[in-house]
Amino acid sequence: MGRKQIDQEASRLTLPILILVSFISCAAVYTFLPFLFRLNGGDPSKLESFAVIRDGDAGNLEGGAxxxxxxxxxxxxxxxxxKWGSEFKFNSSELCCKACKAMCNGNDGPCLCDTWVYCGNRKECGSKFGECWLKKQKDTLAPDRQEGGTTSIWTSGLIFGRGEGIVALETDHGTLHIKLFPDCAPHSVAYILELLELRHCAGCHFYRAEGRGQSWDSKGNPIExxxxxxxxxxxxxxxxTQGEPxxxxxxxxxxxxxxGxxxxxxxxxxxxxxxxxxxxWNKVYTVFGSVLPEDMEVAEKIAGLPTKPDVWNNVNVSVLQEHVPLRLKRMKKSHGDLNMKSD
Structure with a gap:
């Protein structure tokens, strides 16, 4: 009788336990699914293509990769x-970078993440190995940083969303707005940001100018x-810049x-x-940015300035009769769109 009584007690407890387990399972699903959809559903490659097309029309920089x-x-x-790295880990810096890009998939407003920091050296990182810290800068063109030389265990990168990461090359013939690509050329972009900190670019200039001639149409496509x-x-x-090696x-x-x-x-x-x-041309030139499409007329104007012929390594070139000085400026945005003014 005693065992029978235990069986009845167990049967009375079975239903509440099953309900509790089901509730916990559903809660877990709803906890993790939003993140999975944000990371996998928000295709970073499509997002980046959209940002580049709107800001610089650069397309897929890897040429199909x-x-x-x-x-x-x-x-x-x-x-x-x-995102705290102690609770957010990946097996590669690329996945950490993509997680940041996945938080930058909106068409309006700034990115929720514009900086990623990853610890990828298993020996040096120890318990921090795989940590992926996602951050938000106050100023993406002047990121807060600590350079540790060869002793630093961290790898860091920047993400520029739509309307962000745009600098200006001012000339007497107009301004060229350039969308920078820190995810493709981080060292090159870091140098441009260093120039911005100097607040001058003394010695920067254009010295060669060659138009499209009869070889390319107005969209840049080769003529048959x-x-x-x-x-x-x-x-x-x-x-x-002068004075800076x-x-x-x-x-x-x-x-x-x-x-562009x-x-x-x-x-x-x-x-x-x-x-x-x-x-x-073979893929031998590091591309670190792209001129916004609406500013290409300025580049065309510079290409049409008076030139004189010269020969470089047995190649006929056209050099400007007078150099065109460049002034590198940072940009300010209005309401997260592309209405920009230079500082």
């Missing part, structure tokens, strides 16, 4: 955390059966050059802005 997600080793960006230069459809200059930048992402691409010649500080799509 996956999106860029690069950072700088031995660098720790500070700033308020939106036309020679691909000279002229080579570009304006070229230097971003080396330039440290050469190692190659980063080198996609096909498109109309801003890229280094070699390891810098010489750079160029392309007026055409150069599929014929």
């Amino acid at each position: 996956e999106e860029c997600c690069r950072g700088i080793e031995n660098l720790e960006y500070w700033g308020p955390a939106v 059966n036309a020679p691909l230069g000279p002229p080579f459809a570009l304006i070229q200059g230097t971003l080396e 330039f440290k050469k930048i190692s190659p980063e992402v080198c996609p096909y050059i498109k109309r 691409s801003v890229a280094w010649v070699g390891s810098g500080p010489e750079f160029f802005i392309s007026l055409a799509n150069h599929q014929e």
